Amino acid sequence: MSAGFRHHHLLSIADLDQRDVNQILDAAELFIEVSRRPVRKVPTLRGKTVINMFFEASTRTRTSFELAGKRLSADVVNISTSGSSVSKGESLLDTCKTLEAMRPDLVVIRHGASGAPHFVAKQVGCSVINGGDGAHEHPTQALLDAFAIRKSLGTLSGLKVAICGDITHSRVARSNAALLNLFGSEVRFCAPRTLMPRNVEALGVKVHHDLATALDGADVIMLLRLQRERIEGPLVPSLREYARKFGVAARHLEKAAARAIVMHPGPMNRGVEIHPALADSERSVILDQVEAGVAVRMAVLYLLAKEVRAQTPTAAASDAG
Numbered sequence: 001m002s003a004g005f006r007h008h009h010l011l012s013i014a015d016l017d018q019r020d021v022n023q024i025l026d027a028a029e030l031f032i033e034v035s036r037r038p039v040r041k042v043p044t045l046r047g048k049t050v051i052n053m054f055f056e057a058s059t060r061t062r063t064s065f066e067l068a069g070k071r072l073s074a075d076v077v078n079i080s081t082s083g084s085s086v087s088k089g090e091s092l093l094d095t096c097k098t099l100e101a102m103r104p105d106l107v108v109i110r111h112g113a114s115g116a117p118h119f120v121a122k123q124v125g126c127s128v129i130n131g132g133d134g135a136h137e138h139p140t141q142a143l144l145d146a147f148a149i150r151k152s153l154g155t156l157s158g159l160k161v162a163i164c165g166d167i168t169h170s171r172v173a174r175s176n177a178a179l180l181n182l183f184g185s186e187v188r189f190c191a192p193r194t195l196m197p198r199n200v201e202a203l204g205v206k207v208h209h210d211l212a213t214a215l216d217g218a219d220v221i222m223l224l225r226l227q228r229e230r231i232e233g234p235l236v237p238s239l240r241e242y243a244r245k246f247g248v249a250a251r252h253l254e255k256a257a258a259r260a261i262v263m264h265p266g267p268m269n270r271g272v273e274i275h276p277a278l279a280d281s282e283r284s285v286i287l288d289q290v291e292a293g294v295a296v297r298m299a300v301l302y303l304l305a306k307e308v309r310a311q312t313p314t315a316a317a318s319d320a321g
């Protein structure tokens with residue numbers, strides 16, 4: 001199965017089709033078992049080098065890529081802006097060329113500029129994975145969200161998915177919309193007008209400015225924080241006012257589907273976009289998303305790594321590799 005993975009990079013959900021997504025999620029099903037074993041390591045990527053380049057803050061994505069690489073026995077190196085030559089004025093191009101000379105097999109890049117991973121991919125020969133670029137895309141987040149949805153609801157098709165919060169600045173919203181559209185689910189974006197991009201319907205989503213209509217019949221409710229690091233000037237009157245109108249609590253789920261699940265990519269701002277009790281409720285699959293993050297990133301590293309592609313996922317997830 002893995003022999004058929006046709007991509008050299010993972011830059012954008014827009015590059016994938018249903019088959020690619022299923023291939024990644026099916027491989028992740030096997031890798032999630034690895035993370036539940038007493039010894040959470042397989043030799044699949046022994047001798048391979050993964051460089052994580054994080055030019056923006058990250059907890060979940062960076063840690064899970066690091067764990068994913070290590071659980072596959074790759075050599076993993078983390079570089080962040082503050083400890084690197086970037087803080088000494090080096091250009092992205094020079095950083096890439098320097099890293100390329102060290103012969104990594106895979107580079108994961110998070111950057112504040114939309115398109116930065118695409119730029120890097122054109123400059124280097126190794127595989128590049130987009131770990132989040134500006135407000136553009138966060139493909140592995142959408143893939144791990146898809147994994148958690150499929151696990152909870154058994155499908156990615158025919159669902160009503162409400163994505164609520166700061167849509168304008170959210171790469172998570174864009175990648176999720178692209179992925180869920182591939183499978184024929186209905187995606188609703190819900191935000192105040194000031195946090196909803198213009199022409200967003202072009203992404204194939206329905207636009208809502210009111211929680212009640214957005215959550216009506218929803219199978220999945222995905223909440224997003226205000227991306228304050230990307231917001232210039234006041235886009236909401238006050239946090240309290242925003243939380244009152246767009247913060248989701250258990251009572252808002254009354255008209256959602258009986259099986260509705262609540263998701264959040266993290267980091268959560270409890271009491272703003274999500275009521276603390278809802279975050280900790282049985283509806284919440286937020287920690288399942290985190291667990292899925294490691295497995296999905298193992299699957300992505302495995303599928304992109306050269307030479308191991310000929311291995312079946314089952315062999316890759318076995319102790320013998």
Ligand code: ASP
Nearest residue numbers: 132138172225265266267
């Ligand atoms: N962790 C997600 C991202 O990197 C969501 C967020 O930061 O709000 O885009």
